[in-house]
Amino acid sequence: MKANNPSNVHMPLFAENIDIQHCLQASHGAPLKLVVDSLWSRPHLQEVPWVEPKWAFAQEGEKVIRPAFVPPKDVFQFSIADAHSRQDWHYHEYVYEMFVSDQPIALEYQEQLSGPVHHITVQNGFLMVPPGINHKVTLSGITYVFQVSLAAEVGIAKDKVIVPVQAEK
DSSP: OOTTOGGGOOSOOBOOHHHHHHHHHHTTTOOEESBOSOSTTOGGGOEEEOOSSBOOOEEETTEEEEEEBOOSSTTEEEEEEOTTOOOOSEEESSEEEEEEESSOEEEEEESSTTSOOEEEEESSEEEEEOTTOEEEEEESSOEEEEEEESOTTTTTTTTEEEOOOOOOO
C-alpha cells in the first residue's frame, strides 16, 4: 500500500477547530469538504490527498490548498460549513444529511412540494434530514455535515435534486 493513496489511510484523522476557522475565512464562504467523491474531478477546488493525521490547509495568496479524504465509493461525505455557506431548496432520494453544531441550525422543510413550509431550529446539537424531504438549512457557526447514501450505485454527488419552494395555496 502506498502512503500517498488516500483510500489506504489506516490511522485516525483529526482537525482542530482553529485550523478549520482559518480555512473557512480564507475560502471566502466556499464550503469545506474534507471528504469528497472524486479528488480529480474537482481541480478548481485545489484539493490534495489527506494523508497526514492532522488536517491542515495551506494558503498562497488567494489560493487555498485543502486536504481531502477520498473514499473508494461515493456513499459517505464529511463536510464542514459555517454561517457563510448557503443552500438551495433541495431533496435527496437516497441520502441522509446530518448536521452537528454548538451553534443554531435552522431548517425549513416541506413534507410535500405543495405543502406548507415548516421551521425547526436546533439551538445546539444534531439535526438529521431523511431522503425525500424538500429542505433548506441555514447555519450560524461551524457545523459538521455528514451525508450517507443508501444507494451505492447512485452515490451522493448525483442524488441532490434542486427544487423551488412551492408555498401552500
